[in-house]
Amino acid sequence: MPVRRERVDPVRDQSELGLVHRRWILPDDVQRPILLPQLARLWRGLIDLGCLDPGQEIRLERARPGAAPELLEMPAGASPGALLAGSGAATLVTQVVWVDDGDRRDPYAVEGESDPQGFRDYTLYAIDAAEQLLLPIPPVAHLCGACGAREARELPRFGEGVLLDLTQACGKCGATVVLGRDRGELKNGAVFLLEELACRTAISIELPREPQSEDLPDAQVAQLLREAFGGTDELADDAVPPAE
Ligand SMILES: [Zn+2]
Numbered sequence: 001m002p003v004r005r006e007r008v009d010p011v012r013d014q015s016e017l018g019l020v021h022r023r024w025i026l027p028d029d030v031q032r033p034i035l036l037p038q039l040a041r042l043w044r045g046l047i048d049l050g051c052l053d054p055g056q057e058i059r060l061e062r063a064r065p066g067a068a069p070e071l072l073e074m075p076a077g078a079s080p081g082a083l084l085a086g087s088g089a090a091t092l093v094t095q096v097v098w099v100d101d102g103d104r105r106d107p108y109a110v111e112g113e114s115d116p117q118g119f120r121d122y123t124l125y126a127i128d129a130a131e132q133l134l135l136p137i138p139p140v141a142h143l144c145g146a147c148g149a150r151e152a153r154e155l156p157r158f159g160e161g162v163l164l165d166l167t168q169a170c171g172k173c174g175a176t177v178v179l180g181r182d183r184g185e186l187k188n189g190a191v192f193l194l195e196e197l198a199c200r201t202a203i204s205i206e207l208p209r210e211p212q213s214e215d216l217p218d219a220q221v222a223q224l225l226r227e228a229f230g231g232t233d234e235l236a237d238d239a240v241p242p243a244e
Contacts, residue, residue: 018241018242019239019240019241019242020121020206020207020208020209020239020240020241020242021206021207021208021209021210021211021236021237021238021239021240022160022204022205022206022207022236022237022238022240022243023204023205023206023207023211023234023235023236023237024136024137024202024203024204024234024235024236024237025202025203025204025205025216025225025229025232025233025234026136026199026201026202026203026229026232026233026234026235027199027200027201027202027229027230027231027232027233028230028231028232028233029230029231030133030179030195030198030199030200031195032229032230034200034201034228034229034230036083036084036086036087036126036128037084038227038228039083039124039126039201039228040080040081040083040084041080041227041228042124042203042224042225042227042228042229043079043080043083043093043124044080045224046122046221046224047076047077047079047080049105049220049221049224050103050104050105051097051104051105051106051107051120051122051221052076052095052097052122053076053095053097053103053104054076054077055076056076056095056097057073057074057075057076057095058073058074058075058076058078058079058093058094058095059071059072059073059093059094059095060072060073060074060079060082060083060091060092060093060094061091061092061094061158061159062086062089062090062091062092063089063090063091063156063158063163064088064089064090064129065129065132076095079093083124083126086126086128087128088128088129089128089129090125090126090127090128090129090132090134090158090163091125091126091127091128092123092124092125092126092158092159093123093124094121094122094123094124094159094243095121095122096119096120096121096122097119097120097122098118098119098120099114099117099118099119099120100114100117100118104120105218105221106120106218107205107216107217107218107221107222108120108205108207108211108212108213108216108217108218109217109218110212110213110217115211115212116207116208116209116211117208118207118208119206119207119208120205120206120207121204121205121206121207121242121243122203122204122205123159123160123203123204123206123243124201124202124203125158125159125161125199125201125202125203125204126200126201127163127199127200127201128200131165131166131167132163132164132165132166133163133164133166133179133198133199133200134158134161134162134163134164134198134199134200134201134202135155135161135162135163135164135184135194135197135198136160136161136197136199136202136204136235136237137161137186137197137235137237138155138157138161138162139184139185139186139197140152140185140186140187141153141184141185142170142177142182142183142184142185143182143183143184143185143191144170144172144173144175144182145175145178145181145182145183146170146173146175146178146181146182147170147172147173147175149170149171149172149173150185151170151171151172153168159204159243160204160243161202164177164194164198165177166179177194179193179194179195179198180193180194180195181193182194184197201228201229203225204243206242206243210236210238214234215234
């Protein structure tokens, strides 16, 4: 059975435009080494805790530099092992579940109550290529820290983020990317060092609208994330179009 991607859910009345809330949780240090087995354990843990549906398929996307992207659907139980095969690649695994059916654990539930009701779209990103990182929130411009040039770069989309190629040279001075020196300018005009915007791994959770709680109220899910990521940062993307 294919993964259900459509968001035409009768209880979803808040967002007539079909806009959703997306929360990114990522390690708070882009340099922290995080290995594929840790991420496979995290994904397996989300299945075991009941956040993900073991009876539904999971979609996997994999991009290797210079190769056509792979798109696979597989039983949930096979997906942690498939993550391990992502050496040298950018991989994401994703599943949409519905908290309304009562069987799913909602990490944003407060005292057992899900608010909002409806779907949770989980996506785990694992970037294992040495010269690539994920930018969960795509910048509109790259600001070279060596010469000050401001360039709008076309970065390849991966899931809901884009991939940053660390070997890409500045069009003006030829310097390659330095995370602690170059900056990214976001759509809202805010400017951050790339080391604050980029990551090797992240999990995104999409909901119909912003949850009540900023942190994950579910201690076991939060602990699972800490074991895989160490300390985390959160980025919220409100009123965005749903993942495709
Ligand atoms: Zn430059």
